[in-house]
Amino acid sequence: MKAVWLTDIHLNFLKQKQLDSFLKALSGELADCFFISGDIAEGDGVIKYLKQMSKALKRPIYFVLGNHDYYGSSIAAVRVRISDQTQKQSGLIWLNKVDYISLTKETALVGHDSWADGRLGDFGWSSVDLNDFRCIDELKLWDRAERLKAMQGLANEAAEHLQRVLPMALKDHRHVIVLNHVPPFKEACWHQGQPSGDDWLPFFSCKSVGDVLKDVMERHSDAEMTVFCGHTHGAGECQVLPNLRVVTGGAEYGLPQIQQVLEIK
């Protein structure tokens, strides 16, 4: 089967004409389904864009959300709305809400939004100040210790989800594809062609998820895992273990693009 992988398409930055031509180009792809690893749009607009995509593409869209998808709203409110919508619309599948998808006999798909957790790099020293802390209700926190606690709470949710679903997916499949918004390893945090430094790493990586993925794959040496993520907007690939590969997508605001057409066995 074939899947088109998209990430960080930030559709809210497009004019209607650009959106129409992007959807037209996507709908012409000979793929069976679409993967999106987050940052689809912002807050209230995410459902509107997902519905437009579903209508234009007429094939299943498997997605996770990124930090921008919660901008101008609260994580709790967006999650309720997305959950309601995806229950009503069978072609839109939010991976936070499913255990795993059996894509083929060999390959399963799992995923979770994930969140940067400040556990890599140097959170205490970094002066990076993301818009997340002004644009997402739960993260409007001035105290840095409180910010870190909130980030880690969200990341832990992702890690717990993956810890639960991966053994199920690997029971019947020898390959598992993971969709995450935030890169789960330091080596996967590409930014402008370079690995991210200690100032950005706390906000560009989710170590909690990386620890789970590594642990699971060390115990399943006969299986393979491919992770597709985004968030840093810098493209790159890394091989974390012989059976664990991470592909990070590149992105430019206002210029959404297809990352890869994946041939899935």
Ligand SMILES: [Fe+2]
């Ligand atoms: Fe993004």
Ligand SMILES: [Fe+2]
């Ligand atoms: Fe992001």
